Amino acid sequence: ETGVTQSPTHLIKTRGQQVTLRCSSQSGHNTVSWYQQALGQGPQFIFQYYREEENGRGNFPPRFSGLQFPNYSSELNVNALELDDSALYLCASSIPGQGRETQYFGPGTRLLVL
C-alpha cells in the first residue's frame, strides 16, 4: 500500500499568481483534508473532500479552492497569491471515523510567495 504523496515538494511564486498543488491519497481512503502550516505554527484546516464533494471548510477565503477526483486524488488551487500564503501545505487522507479516524499526512508542499 502506497502512502500519501504530494507534488511539487517546493514552489516559488510571486504575488498575484495562481498555484495548483496535488495530492495522491493512500489506497482505499476516500477522504482528503488540506491544511496550511505557517512557520512555527500548527496546521490550520482549509477544507475536506469526501467522495468528490467538499465536506467542511475552515476560515479561508474563496480564492482557496479544491477538487477531488474519482480516484480520490485531490488538488488545492490558490488564486491571487499573497505574501502570507507562504507556508507548508499538507494533505491528509483518511476513512471517515467520527473524529477517531487516522489521518495519514503527506510530506507537504512548501510554497514561497515573493
Place this chain on the structure above:
Amino acid sequence: TQLLEQSPQFLSIQEGENLTVYCNSSSVFSSLQWYRQEPGEGPVLLVTVVTGGEVKKLKRLTFQFGDARKDSSLHITAAQPGDTGLYLCAGADGQNFVFGPGTRLSVLP
C-alpha cells in the same frame, strides 16, 4: 471557534530526562490526537484518546485525556535524541481537526 494551546512552546533537555507537555482548551472535544512532526515531513499520528480520564501508553510515551475532555498531557520517560520533533495535539471538531501550535522538543545526546 475551538482553540488549543500547548505548553511549553519550546523544550530542550538532555538524553535520559523525563518531560511532560500539555495541551489545553476551554472547549470540550469528542476525541483528541497527538502527532509528532519531523522537519520536512508531515505529522505522524501517535495516539487517539476518546474517554475522559483515559490513559494510553506507547512504549516510553504516556498520554492522558482530562476528565472533562478539555485537556491532555504527553509524558516521555527517559527521552532519547530520536524523540526530537514538533509535538502537536489536535481536537476533533465535527468533520475536521483543530491543531494546537505545537511543542518543539529537542533532546540532546
